Amino acid sequence: MKPQYLILAIACLAALAAASPSSAQEQRKPVSHCQAIAQNIPKVTFASFSAAPPATPAVSEGEDVKLAFLGHSTFEIETPAGIIIATDYNGWYRPVTTPDVVTMNKAHTTHFTLTPDPGIKHVLHGWSDVPDGKADISLVVGDAYIRNVTTDIRFSYGLGGSQQDGNSIFIFEVAGLCIGHLGHLHYELTDTHYTEIGRLDVVMVPVDGGLTMGADSMSRVIKRLRSSLILPMHRRGPPVNAFVSMFGKDFDIAYAPDDSITVSMRTLPKKPLIYVMKGVQ
Secondary structure (H helix, E strand, O other): OOHHHHHHHHHHHHHHHHOOOOOHHHHOOOOOHHHOOOOOOOOOOOOOOOOOOOOOOOOOOOOOEEEEEEEOOEEEEEOOOOOEEEOOOOOOOOOOOOOOEEEEOOOOHHHOOOOOOOOOOEEEEOOOOOOOOOOOOEEEEOOEEEEEEEEEEEOOOOOOOEEEEEEEEEEEEEOOEEEEEOOOOOOOOOHHHHHHHOOOOEEEEEOOOOOOOOHHHHHHHHHHHOOOEEEEEOOOOOOOHHHHOOOOOOOEEEEOOOOEEEEOOOOOOOOOEEEEOHHHO
C-alpha cells in the first residue's frame, strides 16, 4: 500500500473509533473484587476473608474505613481518601460534612428524599425512575467503587402485592473491603442475589423484626452472607435482642459505647461479630 493511502486508512480508523460512543472499552464496567471469587455459580456461599489481600493494586491493606451510625438506616462511610457516603439518605440524618455520595431506597420516605442538598454530587436512587425499569449503578468516586443489587419490595400501607426492583442492596468496595447495606429488604435473597452480591466483609442489616423481615428470616440471610462484621440498623419496635438471639456460638456479640467504628482488612474480626452501636440499642 502506498504511504499516502496507509496514512488515510489510519486516519479513517481513528475517526471511526472517536465517533463510536458504544465501544467495548467505554461500555466496560469497573471490575468488582468482591465478585472475583466466583461468577454465575448457583448456590454459592461466599466466605469472609479477613486476611485476603486487596484486589486493586492501588489499595494497600490496612487502610481504615470509618462507619458511623447517624440514625434509622443512615450510615456515614468515610473512605481513606476522604470520600463521604451516606446510606438511605432522607435529609434528616446528615453527616457534618456534605456527602459526596448518597444512596436511597424507595420503600418509605424515611429512606429517601426527592429534594437532597444540591451540594451532593452523586445522588443514587436504588430504584429506577423509568416505569418497570431497574436501577443499575456502577460508579467510581475517588477510592470507592459503588454498585447495587436490586430486590423487590412490598407495597406500603397494606395495599398488597409487591413492586419489582424497588430496593437496592448497595455495595461499597473500599480499601479492599466489601461493605454492603441491605436497605429495606423485604424478602429473603435468592441464589442469584447471593452470586450478584459476592463477598461482604461488613454488612448493615435492618433489625426491625417485621417492617422489613422477621428476625428469623433476616438471620438466615446474615448466616448465608458470612460477613465478618454485622452492623444492626433500622430498629423499630422490638429490642435488638430479638435479632441477636437468632445467632449461636458461631457469632460474637458486642454492644458498643458509641456510634462509630473504624475497620480495615487487617482489623476485621476473625469470628463473625454482631456489633450493636449505641444508637441502635
